[in-house]
Amino acid sequence: MDVLSDVVAVTRTxxxxxxxxxxxxxWGQEFASxxxxxxxxxxxxxxxxxLSPDAEPFQLGTGDVVFLPHGRGHTLADSPGTPVTAAACGPDEVPLSAIHVAGTHVSDTVDRSGDGGPVTVVLCGAYQLDPSRTHPLLLTLPDLIHLPARAGRHPELSAAVxxxxxxxxxxxxxxxxxxxxLLDALLLYILRIWFNEQSSQVNPTGWAAALNDPPVTAALHAIHRDPASPWTVAKLAAESGLSRAPFxxxxxxxxGQPPIGYLTWWxxxxxxxxxxxxxxxxxxLAAQVGYTSEFAFASAFKRTxxxxxGAYRRKN
Incomplete structure (x- = not known):
């Protein structure tokens, strides 16, 4: 698998x-953090x-996409001055505000009537992530990503929506x-667009730069394609086309960490x-992630x- 696909598949639960x-x-609706x-x-x-606690309100129009990768609380309203309905706390209100914490898959259509004013239709949702193993790629994302609608741009995202x-x-x-x-496809398209846009800027840094750097991307793909392989820095450098030290x-x-450190983490x-x-x-299972010894695997897993x-499996 490529890096982005693997990140989504493994860290989403x-x-x-x-x-x-x-x-x-x-209308005005709060979405809890x-x-x-x-x-x-x-x-x-x-x-x-x-509306969010520490930013100026801004208007969203038809086709706009907002992604909140860290589950940040926010509010949507027809006007900045409209009274806001507090975030819900029970499963009956899942489609409006507690959608993040539902115990089961929710697929619903909800009609909330006000006083017969203009209609706004919103597709809202959430992905549950494993907070203990959040991939560093996701940690580098800002609290809020706004992808404004632009004619002819992001056709794959528009199609998924x-x-x-x-x-x-x-x-x-x-x-x-x-x-x-379709929700998984939506997530992948949002992340792909974000990283593509960031990497096109002058002097991109971090994962935006890494995913646009052929040598580093080649090494990452090798790790994700075959984590069980007995990788060394020299072998990963060969995949990247660089000599060991420069790689x-x-x-x-x-x-943000050495090649073997990232390999072990993954x-x-x-x-x-x-x-x-x-x-x-x-x-x-140990063999699937590169350990020939069950004891060595168990020791590494416990350290991490x-x-x-076995205890982790029973708990989860």
Missing amino acids: GRPRSAHVRWHAP VPGSAGFQVILRGSCWL SLLAAELENPRLGTDAAVPV ARRFALLI RMTAAARLLRTSDAPLRS HGMAP
Whole structure:
């Protein structure tokens, strides 16, 4: 798998949640801050204002996408001065504000009437992430990413939004299978666009630069494609097309840790996911992440996660 696909597949947990919400002005809705989640809002029709505690309000229009990778609290309203409905606290209100913490997949259409004013239709939802193993790629994202609608730009994102909105507004046979797949596609398109835009800027840094740097990207793809391979700095350097020392410096500068440090971190992250989702014997699981010895794997896992693999599997 490529790096971005792997990051989404391994660090996201559970099933994503979504709702198709129609508001009639005047309206205002608070969305609570929920650490360990990533939320999004897509304006399908009309316009509204996004308000957050430490930023100036700004207006959103049809086709605008807002992504909140760290589950930051925020408010949507038809006007900055409209009274706001507090965040919900129970499952009955999931589509409006507690969508981040629902225990099951939510796919719903909600109509909230005001006084018959202009209508705003919003596609809102969230992805649950594993807070203990959040990938550094996601940690570098800002609290809020705004992708304004522009004619002819981001056609893949627009297509995913249209398909998702259609499934939620008019559920049919197969909708329960289609919605999670479309939500994953939406997340990937948002992240792809963000990193592409950042990497096109003058002197990009961090992961935006790393994903646009062929030598480092080649090494990352090698690690993610085959984490069980007996990688060394020299072998990863060969994948990158650089000699050992320049590669190690370049990798550490852009990724924030040495190549073998990242390799070990990723192996332990992949192992945690396998323990949560598979009942494979520990020996088999250890081999999948590059350990020929079950004892060595268990020791490395305990150093990283603070508990033995078996205890982690039982807990999760």
